[in-house]
Amino acid sequence: MNRLVIWYGELAGSRRLTWRGLALIGLPLVWIAVMLVAPLGAMALWAFATRGPLGDIQWTWTLDNFRRLAGWDMFGWTGAYLSIFGRTVLVAAVTTALSVAISYPLAFFIATRRPLSRYLLLTLVIIPFCTNLVIRTYAWMLMLGNQMPFARLAQWLGLIEPARALYPSAFALYLGMVTNSLPFAVLPLYTNVEKLDWGIVEASQDLYSRPVGTFLHAILPQTLPGLSTAVILTFIPAMGAFVIPDILGGGKSWLLGNLIQHQFGVSRDFPFGAAVSLVLTLLTLAAFAAGRGRGEETILP
Amino acid sequence: MNRNLPRIVPAVSLTALGLLYLPLLAVAAVSLNASRYSVRWGGFSFRWYARLASNALVLEAARNTLVLALVSTLLATLLGTALALGLRRFPWPRWFSGLLDSFVYIPVVTPDIVFAVGMLLVFETARRVFGGLRLGLATMIVAHVTFQISFVALVVASRLATIGRTVEEAARDLYASSWYTLRHVTLPLLVPGIVAAGLLAFTLSIDDFVISFFTSGPTSVTLPIYIYGSLRRGITPEVHALSTVIFLVTVLLVVLLQLVVRGPKEE
Numbered sequence: 352m353n354r355l356v357i358w359y360g361e362l363a364g365s366r367r368l369t370w371r372g373l374a375l376i377g378l379p380l381v382w383i384a385v386m387l388v389a390p391l392g393a394m395a396l397w398a399f400a401t402r403g404p405l406g407d408i409q410w411t412w413t414l415d416n417f418r419r420l421a422g423w424d425m426f427g428w429t430g431a432y433l434s435i436f437g438r439t440v441l442v443a444a445v446t447t448a449l450s451v452a453i454s455y456p457l458a459f460f461i462a463t464r465r466p467l468s469r470y471l472l473l474t475l476v477i478i479p480f481c482t483n484l485v486i487r488t489y490a491w492m493l494m495l496g497n498q499m500p501f502a503r504l505a506q507w508l509g510l511i512e513p514a515r516a517l518y519p520s521a522f523a524l525y526l527g528m529v530t531n532s533l534p535f536a537v538l539p540l541y542t543n544v545e546k547l548d549w550g551i552v553e554a555s556q557d558l559y560s561r562p563v564g565t566f567l568h569a570i571l572p573q574t575l576p577g578l579s580t581a582v583i584l585t586f587i588p589a590m591g592a593f594v595i596p597d598i599l600g601g602g603k604s605w606l607l608g609n610l611i612q613h614q615f616g617v618s619r620d621f622p623f624g625a626a627v628s629l630v631l632t633l634l635t636l637a638a639f640a641a642g643r644g645r646g647e648e649t650i651l652p
Numbered sequence: 653m654n655r656n657l658p659r660i661v662p663a664v665s666l667t668a669l670g671l672l673y674l675p676l677l678a679v680a681a682v683s684l685n686a687s688r689y690s691v692r693w694g695g696f697s698f699r700w701y702a703r704l705a706s707n708a709l710v711l712e713a714a715r716n717t718l719v720l721a722l723v724s725t726l727l728a729t730l731l732g733t734a735l736a737l738g739l740r741r742f743p744w745p746r747w748f749s750g751l752l753d754s755f756v757y758i759p760v761v762t763p764d765i766v767f768a769v770g771m772l773l774v775f776e777t778a779r780r781v782f783g784g785l786r787l788g789l790a791t792m793i794v795a796h797v798t799f800q801i802s803f804v805a806l807v808v809a810s811r812l813a814t815i816g817r818t819v820e821e822a823a824r825d826l827y828a829s830s831w832y833t834l835r836h837v838t839l840p841l842l843v844p845g846i847v848a849a850g851l852l853a854f855t856l857s858i859d860d861f862v863i864s865f866f867t868s869g870p871t872s873v874t875l876p877i878y879i880y881g882s883l884r885r886g887i888t889p890e891v892h893a894l895s896t897v898i899f900l901v902t903v904l905l906v907v908l909l910q911l912v913v914r915g916p917k918e919e
Contacts, residue, residue, distance in 0.1 A: 376735050380735065394770050456660070456661040479673070481906050484876070489895065493679055533668060
């Protein structure tokens with residue numbers, strides 16, 4: 352059916368518009384579709400296979416990998432894998448909360464400078480964002496080493512044993528995680544704050560609103576789109592982190608990412624790795640759906 | 653207009669910026685240290701940088717990193733921009749655009765490692781079925797483009813939303829054809845968005861370690877993979893020099909692109 356529609360001031364047939372649209376999105380969409388469906392399919396396929404005694408893959412349709420993840424192995428039940436799950440969610444949530452809490456004032460600080468310093472500050476935020484994760488993580492490792500000032504101070508205060516480094520520790524883990532995700536949170540917040548309608552803020556002040564009221568009713572609602580993007584961009588990568596926990600968190604604070612990487616590296620147990628990845632995928636998709644379902648009305652202009 | 657911020661805002665902000673740079677500056681300082689086994693200062697020296705320039709492994713890795721980032725960014729920027737335009741500027745039924753939106757979001761909301769594992773398993777399955785497929789630069793480019801498209805599409809789409817529809821409608825009211833409007837109204841307005849998206853894609857590619865780590869083969873080691881490997885083998889001062897060089901290249905790149913994209917313009 353070819354209806355006539357007015358679209359961006361143009362009187363056009365709906366069929367013609369559809370074809371034009373399809374011509375634009377066709378290729379990228381096919382690419383994404385193939386490269387998204389295929390990995391999910393492959394993951395699902397491998398997750399039900401088992402690793403044979405010689406490291407070969409046996410295509411048995413079994414739930415063993417998931418049963419093992421839930422804690423049942425040949426020796427009975429253990430909570431080891433489940434605690435890795437819990438720790439991952441906790442670390443990701445704390446990282447997100449800290450990053451967004453620090454980024455929010457930072458975004459306002461940058462957005463309210465004069466143009467030149469705003470530009471310089473923004474560049475300063477983007478540079479670490481563009482610097483490689485391994486380099487940044489290693490830099491913290493060096494910084495927290497046992498002869499460096501931070502560790503010296505902690506040794507002197509008696510917080511750690513003499514001659515010890517500040518890593519691996521929960522402190523180092525969070526330091527690495529938060530500084531890693533900071534630019535991810537600042538940039539969407541900044542683009543949002545930059546467009547802030549200060550007239551509304553002014554209006555609330557003219558109407559004798561207290562600062563808290565101004566913040567809650569004139570500033571916060573305007574920054575919700577930026578906030579939701581910041582939370583998504585921080586939480587999701589944090590759920591899959593493995594380099595930072597590996598280098599700064601140490602063996603005691605394994606996250607799901609480490610568990611997965613171990614299966615594809617040292618253990619060479621691809622099927623179990625696929626099963627853990629599948630569960631992590633579903634977990635983040637669920638989290639995302641929950642967040643997006645809530646934020647939908649505020650994301651749309 | 654009252655835009656005074658609470659006193660704590662600058663304090664938090666400057667501390668955060670300091671935390672972002674302190675470790676990187678420490679690495680740069682140590683890389684100039686002549687002594688090999690200690691962070692104690694043994695005199696100023698460029699010797700680790702000189703060693704770096706004659707390290708064939710490092711040069712090979714640098715070449716791989718650049719080829720990967722350039723090719724994948726080019727492909728992803730083209731595809732992603734087309735995708736954003738198609739998504740936002742056509743009257744799709746509500747259910748369809750909703751579906752497309754969540755589709756575009758999937759690579760963004762998938763943690764790197766899951767994405768990497770998925771890609772690895774696809775390549776591994778393909779290898780078992782068809783044979784002959786080897787992990788290398790080609791598989792890495794495919795993997796990188798896949799996650800970059802979505803980021804490009806999201807950045808360009810948000811720029812499209814900022815532009816709004818009024819200017820384009822005005823162009824159409826003044827009898828511009830749809831092609832003319834796209835070419836002379838929409839695209840010029842979009843350029844900052846497209847360049848920003850390209851920058852983001854390039855950044856993500858260079859910054860990426862996890863996806864490259866899983867989808868690379870023995871012949872396609874990139875700089876981040878090389879550095880990660882040396883964390884396992886034991887850090888040499890050359891790694892400090894290499895990290896500093898990469899950091900400085902990043903700084904240069906960002907500053908250049910900032911000049912191109914925004915410019916310290918008067919407002």
